[in-house]
Amino acid sequence: MNEAVLDVRDLEAGYEPGVPIVRGASIIVNKGEIVVVLGPNGAGKSSLIKAIAGLVPISRGKVLLDGKDVTAAPAHTMVHLGLAFVPQTENVFPLMSVEDNLKVAGGILERRQAPARIEEMYAMFPDLARQKRSAAGNLSGGQRQMLAVARALIVHPKVLVLDEPSAGLSPKFVSMVFEMLSAIRKSGVTILLVEQNAKAALAIGDRAYVLVEGKDRHEGVASTLWDDPVVAELYLGQRPLKREAGGAA
């Protein structure tokens, strides 16, 4: 049987009381999977994963992490519980060196373990090793995302949750980010990924959900979701195939 690392049930969450943005979303991430959340702008994708990470108040539903109810856990405890969240922006300290960024992130490890774990991150991300003394703010966009991901991975999370890691990057760095996520999954890390770049995300994902107006509207195997006419209409802004067959644009 599949082992759910993250089990989100009927979640309702929002920034103001009585104004839910996430309106009954349910998603499951099994051990070892990459699960992708797609959806139009403003669908509530960021709000959903922020609520999972404890950053947006939850008014209904549950978040189970490795079977443990973490619905009410404060954001700063989530990393200790095994959930590492990489926000879309402001995910590194730009004035601090690469090395200091990693040291801060590794601060919850046992003191004796931290240096070896930082070396492991350098082995995994050689670009970071080469630039360990550079300020994080001087890295390229792609390398900065690498550092943000390394900061999240350093604590051996049960699940890595990322908000649009490819946003704003040039095409070369976009492919680098997706290759990096693929490699991380191969190393055994479970990933929940929100992306706008649907095609590339579905190419590396196992399963995907389409979120519309705060609710999961569609779920499927990532490799077949791209060709699904329902998804094309809901998310990709394409007309349904039968209408398109008529020819008139």
Ligand SMILES: Nc1ncnc2c1ncn2[C@@H]1O[C@H](COP(=O)(O)OP(=O)(O)O)[C@@H](O)[C@H]1O
């Ligand atoms: N900090 C906030 N305070 C109030 N409303 C917000 C905040 N962040 C996002 N929203 C609102 O929540 C809705 C969903 O936004 P978001 O979760 O960012 O969607 P997505 O990531 O899918 O584009 C939008 O209507 C947005 O205006």
Ligand SMILES: [Mg+2]
């Ligand atoms: Mg967003």
